[in-house]
Amino acid sequence: MVTPNKPKLTAEPSNKIRRNPRIPEGINTSREHPLKEFLVLVVGVLGALILLVVLLSVFAKYASPYFPLEWEPNISFEEPLSDTNLPAQESLQDILNKLTPNSIAPDIQYKIHLINSEVANAFATLGGNIFINSGLLSHIESENGLAMVIAHEMAHVQLRHPIQALSRTALYQLVTTLVLGDSSIATFAGQAGNLTLLSFNRDMERDADQAAINILIATYGHGKGADEFFKSMLEEDRGLEFFNTHPDVDKRIEFLSSDSHNDSSNSTQKTTQLSAALLKLKLELSVPIPAETTSIIN
Amino acid sequence: MLISNIEIIPGKRISSHLGLVQGSTVRAKHAGRDIMAGFKNLVGGELKGYTELLQESRQEAIDRMSEQAKSIGANAVINVRFSTSSITAGASEILAYGTAVVIEEK
Amino acid sequence: MSALIQLGIFICLLLLGYIFGRRAEKKHYQRIFEGEEKHRNIFLSNERFPSSDYVFHHGQLVCGSVVIAVDYFKVIVAGLKSIFGGRLTSYESLLDRARRESLLRMQDQASELGADAIINIKFETSRISGNEKKGIGSIEVLAYGTAMMNRE
Numbered sequence: 001m002v003t004p005n006k007p008k009l010t011a012e013p014s015n016k017i018r019r020n021p022r023i024p025e026g027i028n029t030s031r032e033h034p035l036k037e038f039l040v041l042v043v044g045v046l047g048a049l050i051l052l053v054v055l056l057s058v059f060a061k062y063a064s065p066y067f068p069l070e071w072e073p074n075i076s077f078e079e080p081l082s083d084t085n086l087p088a089q090e091s092l093q094d095i096l097n098k099l100t101p102n103s104i105a106p107d108i109q110y111k112i113h114l115i116n117s118e119v120a121n122a123f124a125t126l127g128g129n130i131f132i133n134s135g136l137l138s139h140i141e142s143e144n145g146l147a148m149v150i151a152h153e154m155a156h157v158q159l160r161h162p163i164q165a166l167s168r169t170a171l172y173q174l175v176t177t178l179v180l181g182d183s184s185i186a187t188f189a190g191q192a193g194n195l196t197l198l199s200f201n202r203d204m205e206r207d208a209d210q211a212a213i214n215i216l217i218a219t220y221g222h223g224k225g226a227d228e229f230f231k232s233m234l235e236e237d238r239g240l241e242f243f244n245t246h247p248d249v250d251k252r253i254e255f256l257s258s259d260s261h262n263d264s265s266n267s268t269q270k271t272t273q274l275s276a277a278l279l280k281l282k283l284e285l286s287v288p289i290p291a292e293t294t295s296i297i298n
Numbered sequence: 299m300l301i302s303n304i305e306i307i308p309g310k311r312i313s314s315h316l317g318l319v320q321g322s323t324v325r326a327k328h329a330g331r332d333i334m335a336g337f338k339n340l341v342g343g344e345l346k347g348y349t350e351l352l353q354e355s356r357q358e359a360i361d362r363m364s365e366q367a368k369s370i371g372a373n374a375v376i377n378v379r380f381s382t383s384s385i386t387a388g389a390s391e392i393l394a395y396g397t398a399v400v401i402e403e404k
Numbered sequence: 405m406s407a408l409i410q411l412g413i414f415i416c417l418l419l420l421g422y423i424f425g426r427r428a429e430k431k432h433y434q435r436i437f438e439g440e441e442k443h444r445n446i447f448l449s450n451e452r453f454p455s456s457d458y459v460f461h462h463g464q465l466v467c468g469s470v471v472i473a474v475d476y477f478k479v480i481v482a483g484l485k486s487i488f489g490g491r492l493t494s495y496e497s498l499l500d501r502a503r504r505e506s507l508l509r510m511q512d513q514a515s516e517l518g519a520d521a522i523i524n525i526k527f528e529t530s531r532i533s534g535n536e537k538k539g540i541g542s543i544e545v546l547a548y549g550t551a552m553m554n555r556e
Contacts, residue, residue, distance in 0.1 A: 017445060017520065018315070018317075018447040018457075018520075018521065019444045019445055019447065020317050020318070020440070020443070020444050020445075020446070020447060020448055021316055021317045021370035021371075021398075022370075022440075023319065023366050023369060023370060024366075024369050027321070027362050027365050027366050027369070028320065028321065028322050028323075028362055028366075028496060028499075028500045029493070029496050029497045029500050030491070030493035030496065030497070032493065034422070034426075034477070034481065034493070034494060035422070037481060037485075037493065037494075038477070038480075038481050038484075041481065041484040041485060041488075042484065044488070045484055045487065178329075178333055178336075179329040179332075179333070179487065180329070180487065185480070185483040185484060185487070187410075188414065191407050191410060191411065194407065195407060305451055305452060305453055315449055315451070315455070317447065317448055317449060318448040318449055318450055318507075318525060320503065320527075322496070322499060322500070322503070323491060323496065324491065324492040324495040324496045324499060325489075325490065325491060325492065326482070326485060326486035326489055326490065326492050327486070327489055328486070328487065328488050328489025328490070329486075329487050329488075329489075331489070351489075376451065377450050377451050377452065379450065379526065379527075381527050381528065381529060383529040383530055383531065384531060385492075385495055385499075385531060385543065386479075386482065386495075386531070386541070388486050389482065389486060389492050389495065391495070391499055391529060393499075393503075393527060393529065395450060395525075395527060396450060397449045397450050397451050
């Protein structure tokens with residue numbers, strides 16, 4: 001005799017067999033499909049992160065003019081060639097002096113440094129410091145090409161991009177660490193934030209390109225030779241634009257050589273030659289020379 | 299649904315025992331509470347946010363246990379016990395379990 | 405590009421965790437339903453003093469425990485949910501499975517002894533291993549009680 005598992009309202013007879021009741025599912029668990037919950041969460045979190053980045057960028061852009069350039073810490077690097085190669089440093093300073101009066105903020109104190117590095121790069125840091133890598137010289141032919149790079153970095157300094165980028169990144173890290181702690185989600189959030197910040201970086205680069213070409217035209221009268229560096233960088237594979245800090249090289253060349261910047265029919269527009277000191281440095285760097293034979297070049 | 303921590307419900311007679319019922323819930327605090335707790339770690343004092351959170355979780359566990367009991371036809375749960383354990387950082391499970399019974403007037 | 409690679413690995417792990425985790429959970433629940441049917445005659449209760457039915461029985465401690473590991477998908481969903489707070493449904497199903505499995509194992513042990521009921525059941529839940537930072541680990545649930553066996 002098996003007692004069914006129905007509730008009894010009267011006293012049970014003894015020596016009956018008690019059975020465990022069948023308890024319905026879904027009370028201690030949820031019937032919702034896990035993927036649906038996951039998608040909702042991911043969309044929510046990504047949306048919140050992107051919103052945070054946008055807010056921080058807007059804040060940085062509008063707050064940076066109130067932070068005087070003189071207050072920025074003076075970030076400089078080791079081993080500049082400027083100490084050992086004084087003529088090259090002087091040439092760089094000359095180009096800088098030529099460009100400064102035509103820039104948006106002519107009274108900023110720029111400091112330009114030459115760095116001994118094979119990598120073709122140039123950057124601006126806090127405090128109005130501009131660094132040019134010696135490896136850059138093998139990618140440009142004329143003074144105009146070099147001036148474009150210098151003017152581009154000057155534009156970054158004028159538009160206060162270094163302090164904006166730094167404060168944005170720092171604030172973003174701060175907020176995500178406060179909210180997410182140290183979990184695996186935190187690394188994911190960091191990456192998502194980086195990718196969003198990159199698109200703002202690309203906007204800053206575009207603005208710097210625009211300001212730089214204007215400085216160049218004001219100084220030399222034309223924009224010829226400005227795209228020398230970018231043309232020589234075309235061979236390098238930079239990957240998808242979405243993952244890059246700079247806009248596509250093709251698009252930058254297109255912008256610089258557009259009709260408003262470059263009157264290709266006007267043959268009187270000529271690029272200026274590099275100074276003797278810079279040409280010498282360029283030669284030195286393009287051919288690896290063992291120390292004993294330097295006297296032949298001299 | 300009467301909940302009792304002892305073997306009997308005082309003043310009533312248990313007419314049948316239906317079986318073991320459990321209610322559990324896993325809850326996490328949200329980021330805001332975490333930040334406040336971080337500050338409280340500096341100055342000390344009661345973490346009201348967490349107290350509230352755990353009270354709500356316990357109530358929910360009891361509610362689920364009652365739901366299970368009701369679904370098998372019981373009208374009281376006796377011998378209720380609690381068990382709390384931490385599952386991961388920031389989330390803890392509260393389990394309430396007892397025996398579902400049918401009671402009637404003495 | 406390293407961001408892309410990291411993202412790719414992350415999605416792969418998530419998919420792995422989701423597919424295998426769901427499959428394991430489904431299979432486990434099937435086994436749990438079968439086990440609960442099989443042991444429906446071994447009555448479970450957490451009362452301390454046995455009713456008059458069991459006066460002539462003798463008792464023996466029985467226990468059942470299980471350790472179930474969390475899969476990556478569950479960890480990530482729980483991590484995201486804990487930003488906003490609320491029920492972590494991914495862990496709730498895990499604990500439900502573990503509890504019911506431990507009850508079944510306890511009933512297995514009791515049926516070997518020839519018992520027809522288990523009284524004074526208590527649960528213990530704890531977290532085993534698992535890196536605090538990553539949150540991946542496993543849950544152990546122990547269920548123990550006194551099995552009542554007929555003296556004959």
